[in-house]
Amino acid sequence: MIARTARRIHGVAVAITVLVAAVNATLAAIGILSPGAAFVLWLGVEIPLGIVVGVMTVQRIRSLRREGFGWTATLDEIAGKITADLIRFEARGYRAIWQFVRRRYDGGEPGVVPVGYTKGTMGIPMAFLVACVIEAVVVHVLVPWPAVRNVLLVLSIWGLIQILGILAGRITHPHLLTDTRLTIRAGHQVIVQLDRGDVERVLERRRWEYTSQIVDDDALYLPGPDGTCLDLVLREAVDVTLPAFFEHKRTTASVSRLSLQVDDPEAVVAHFSAVGLRPKGFSAEA
Structure with a gap:
């Protein structure tokens, strides 16, 4: 019962923090709030909320670890299974890109033979990659509003990184x-x-x-x-x-x-x- 209540309070606190940040950013982007007012709101509301949520998160992690939860189970409990899967997916993508840049493969050691399986499978992911690059260029050229253009550009770059992570993951995990x-x-x-x-x-x-x-x-x-x-x-x-x-x-x-x-x-x-x-x-x- 106590654990369930702590989970709900923590979830509500996270939701409120994210909502306040999103509303502040949106109002500033469309000009309803001036940059100065948005900064004051960030300084006076978002930072204190973030600190509270951070403390609550640390306390929940410590409590779950004391109960014997592993790190994977702890993340599932804190973030929820779907969100935890998305977090792990993104983190693995960044790691795979880093391994690919360093020309390493995952799980290798002396005496291990990597057996690749990517030949002929990269066409569709590469098409998505090219489309993502084209989208970023088109957004930068055609969208007239700087704030919207910057947000869409960030999202396009983020999507590009996710596709690169998928491609690198297949290459570096034979x-x-x-x-x-x-x-x-x-x-x-x-x-x-x-x-x-x-x-x-x-x-x-x-x-x-x-x-x-x-x-x-x-x-x-x-x-x-x-x-x-x-x-x-x-x-x-x-x-x-x-x-x-x-x-x-x-x-x-x-x-x-x-x-x-x-x-x-x-x-x-x-x-x-x-x-x-x-x-x-x-x-x-x-």
Whole structure:
């Protein structure tokens, strides 16, 4: 009961703070409030509200941590599952961009072979990226109101960064293959971790029937635009986590075959026969 009341009070305080800030910014942007009046409102109302909300947030975090909540569960409790998922998505995007700039991939260490799966899958994201750049230029040229133009420009740049984060996330989060283990991923999400002994056969086989992620019968398909090109036949069924944007919406299924799109299926088959592969230009990062 006490925890529920604290959650509600904290939520109301956050909502009031955000509402006041939004109203202040809007009134200043359309000229109803002068810059001086907006600054006074920010100084006299928004900053004290922000301090109160900050103190309440710290107290709730400390309370949840004392109760044994992990950091992921704490963020879910503080922000709500949907908001927490969005926060994690954005943070992972920034990290992926940083890794890409440094030419690193996630989860690497000596002896780990990254298996890329982005070939042929970047067309649509790149189209969105180009459209976002064009939108930013058009907004800057056509919108006559400086305040509105600046807001739209900021939103366009933010959207551009999100798309870059998605693109970088797929490049910097390949499947991971070692002498003893295979980790299958879809961007930041781990689909399944397999011991090498779980894999009975690795077949280079083109399948065209699916172009979206799906479980059909006892097989998981993680295709590209042209379907899949590699089959992993398992000795027995394993549980896999199906890809989904919101973490709390992800479900599991039991499958005995995985059909994947990878950049170099021949190299994966060869590695299962003790031949290694590693993409040029990228180094491992733990």
